[in-house]
Amino acid sequence: MSTAPYTPRPGAAPLGRMIAAQTALETKMLLRNGEQLLLTVIIPALLLVLFSAVDIIAVPVSPGGSGKSVDFLAPGVLALAVMSTAFTGQAIATGFERRYGVLKRLGASPLPRWALMTAKTLSVLVTEVLQVILLTAIALGLGWSPQGSPGSVLLLLVLGTAAFSGLGLLMAGTLKAEATLAAANLVFLLLLVGGGVIVPLDKFPDAVREVLGLLPISALSEGLRDVLQHGASLPWSNLGVLAVWAVLGLGAAAKFFRWE
Secondary structure (H helix, E strand, O other): OOOOOOOOOOOOOOHHHHHHHHHHHHHHHHHHOHHHHHHHHHHHHHHHHHHHHOOOOOOOOOOOOOOOHHHHHHHHHHHHHHHHHHHHHHHHHHHHHHHOOHHHHHHOOOOOHHHHHHHHHHHHHHHHHHHHHHHHHHHHHOOOOOOOOHHHHHHHHHHHHHHHHHHHHHHHHHOOHHHHHHHHHHHHHHHHHHOOOOOOHHHOOHHHHHHHOOOHHHHHHHHHHHHHOOOOOOOHHHHHHHHHHHHHHHHHHHHHOOOO
């Protein structure tokens, strides 16, 4: 009687393969969630189409642009898409995973906790790529005339993702799931109105505008607008604001995040 030439090799898979598998799982779960799709895809797309077609709010246009509202709206909606995925969606999903003990169980698996958070971040980036492609296609169909450097846009989007991701994880790791759900949606609505996404910041009083300009959504939307509408090279002030929020948010999340 011969023995099989196979020898069991128990143990964890390579770290890169585990992160890739978890990233794929996180992305599938996000894309199958109706509430997440509403936040990440449907609302930004509807806002872009609605406010581009109907002059509900008078928006400024670039002297060198096409003179269409979509030139102003598209960068703001791209910023909103980043916030909806990296902050609102991630905070709500992670908050309920923490409540139901999913994070605790995953934290006890061979996948290190930092690798789990890396997978969640990569899932956010994959979703954002799909968002940007869809919203860009819609905006171009509406007559958008983007300018500026793609590299500057990419840098803004990456820093914006880091800033919002840190804040979302901080909220999910410190508040109860129900509180996270309410707070994340409330912040989303408030920043939609006061973050320069749809309503220009110059419509607000000077004192209020100075404060709103320090918010990550304002820095991202205004930075994208400087590049894509006005053709700026690198909006350093906006990049600086996003970098500060990213460091503070990710640092606080790493320190105060509770897995149970």
